[in-house]
Amino acid sequence: xxxxxxxxxxxxxxxxxxxxxxxxxxxxxxxxxxxxxxxxxxxxxxxxxxxxxxxxxxxxxxxxxxxxxxxxxxxxxxxxxxxxxxxxxxxxxxxxxxxxxxxxxxxxxxxxxxxxxxxxxxxxxxxxxxxxxxxxxxxxxxxxxxxxxxxxxxxxxxxxxxxxxxxxxxxxxxxxxxxxxxxxxxxxxxxxxxxxxxxxxxxxxxxxxxxxxxxxxxxxxxxxxxxxxxxxxxxxxxxxxxxxxxxxxxxxxxxxxxxxxxxxxxxxxxxxxxxxxxxxxxxxxxxxxxxxxxxxxxxxxxxxxxxxxxxxxxxxxxxxxxxxxxxxxxxxxxxxxxxxxxxxxxxxxxxxxxxxxxxxxxxxxxxxxxxxxxxxxxxxxxxxxxxxxxxxxxxxxxxxxxxxxxxxxxxxxxxxxxxxxxxxxxxxxxxxxxxxxxxxxxxxxxxxxxxxxxxxxxxxxxx
Numbered sequence: 001x002x003x004x005x006x007x008x009x010x011x012x013x014x015x016x017x018x019x020x021x022x023x024x025x026x027x028x029x030x031x032x033x034x035x036x037x038x039x040x041x042x043x044x045x046x047x048x049x050x051x052x053x054x055x056x057x058x059x060x061x062x063x064x065x066x067x068x069x070x071x072x073x074x075x076x077x078x079x080x081x082x083x084x085x086x087x088x089x090x091x092x093x094x095x096x097x098x099x100x101x102x103x104x105x106x107x108x109x110x111x112x113x114x115x116x117x118x119x120x121x122x123x124x125x126x127x128x129x130x131x132x133x134x135x136x137x138x139x140x141x142x143x144x145x146x147x148x149x150x151x152x153x154x155x156x157x158x159x160x161x162x163x164x165x166x167x168x169x170x171x172x173x174x175x176x177x178x179x180x181x182x183x184x185x186x187x188x189x190x191x192x193x194x195x196x197x198x199x200x201x202x203x204x205x206x207x208x209x210x211x212x213x214x215x216x217x218x219x220x221x222x223x224x225x226x227x228x229x230x231x232x233x234x235x236x237x238x239x240x241x242x243x244x245x246x247x248x249x250x251x252x253x254x255x256x257x258x259x260x261x262x263x264x265x266x267x268x269x270x271x272x273x274x275x276x277x278x279x280x281x282x283x284x285x286x287x288x289x290x291x292x293x294x295x296x297x298x299x300x301x302x303x304x305x306x307x308x309x310x311x312x313x314x315x316x317x318x319x320x321x322x323x324x325x326x327x328x329x330x331x332x333x334x335x336x337x338x339x340x341x342x343x344x345x346x347x348x349x350x351x352x353x354x355x356x357x358x359x360x361x362x363x364x365x366x367x368x369x370x371x372x373x374x375x376x377x378x379x380x381x382x383x384x385x386x387x388x389x390x391x392x393x394x395x396x397x398x399x400x401x402x403x404x405x406x407x408x409x410x411x412x413x414x415x416x417x418x419x420x421x422x423x424x425x426x427x428x429x430x431x432x433x434x435x436x437x438x439x440x441x442x443x444x445x446x447x448x449x450x451x452x453x454x455x456x457x458x459x460x461x462x463x
Contacts, residue, residue: 363425
């Protein structure tokens with residue numbers, strides 16, 4: 001009877017998700033943002049897999065119809081990911097009834113977080129839910145759920161099949177969003193844990209390391225072949241250096257001009273810095289901010305620095321140097337960004353580290369509480385973190401719960417720390433681990449009286 005009840009919960013949840021997605025698709029249609037057109041045009045600054053996905057659909061279904069097919073496939077992937085994640089995690093930790101519904105509620109929040117804003121205040125934004133958008137998040141959110149499910153099952157059951165599935169998902173996500181490459185490192189860490197605690201330590205360790213190296217090499221080769229076919233030149237996607245430069249330039253001083261021996265670099269730096277200062281978007285404009293507000297100011301400045309200040313200086317330099325080819329422009333821009341970045345960060349490593357730590361704190365708050373600018377959400381983050389820590393202590397003898405929780409924390413650290421290195425921690429970049437963080441708390445509660453042996457046998461005490 002209990003299994004039948006769980007089955008009905010899963011079926012009902014799938015129907016609810018499917019109907020919600022279909023209804024929003026009918027009401028709002030396809031969601032486009034400025035980034036969408038870059039993916040559709042196979043822009044040089046975009047990772048290859050999502051543009052290739054769109055190009056394949058365009059070839060099969062035609063110019064006017066392929067975005068609809070893309071969104072339909074993204075919806076189907078999202079529904080499958082929701083079902084697979086919830087069914088496997090609840091079954092593994094014997095979560096039932098109300099607690100299963102709670103996990104589905106978390107997944108509903110994950111996908112439809114912005115929906116109340118549309119209903120209540122008629123929010124004027126195209127991002128009602130990511131699977132309706134022509135954006136990498138349209139599939140990345142769903143693949144991340146499948147990745148996290150596989151990684152947790154691998155770690156808890158010491159299962160190499162799930163580990164290699166997680167590695168495959170991590171490789172796919174890295175080709176969709178380079179910022180998710182930290183997932184490969186997470187898989188390697190979990191794999192090494194399984195190997196070290198296993199019976200064939202050397203063989204299994206070599207397998208894990210070799211699989212990680214293979215995925216990194218495959219990503220490098222895939223990108224180069226993709227651009228060779230699409231652009232006629234072997235290369236990696238560009239603009240990563242420019243994105244990283246933005247947070248470095250934020251720390252700059254006027255006196256840094258003297259550090260540039262190359263006249264072209266000095267002029268680009270001066271032009272960029274002048275634009276930043278005139279708009280109050282640099283460290284010196286607000287030198288006394290607290291650690292969290294520093295990150296918020298960096299977030300405010302980031303896009304302006306790279307899209308306006310730096311790009312304006314680069315456009316002048318393209319004209320001056322007569323650089324007209326788009327590929328050459330992209331390569332030159334990245335090289336300039338790398339050189340300026342190396343000079344500025346040497347002078348202001350302390351400021352940069354302050355900003356990095358601030359962005360990491362902001363990223364963690366956005367992961368578990370959405371809005372770091374709100375004092376209430378900051379306090380809530382502290383409270384829920386204490387709750388998580390208490391749950392870890394209570395379940396300290398249950399290896400399954402501890403392993404699941406530590407993998408979740410590892411995933412949060414990976415996404416937050418890697419994102420903060422290059423860009424700002426916007427909510428859409430941070431929510432990947434939201435569901436698993438709160439699901440861990442549910443798991444802790446449901447297994448709070450369970451010994452490790454009983455947890456592995458599927459017994460729990462959800463009341």
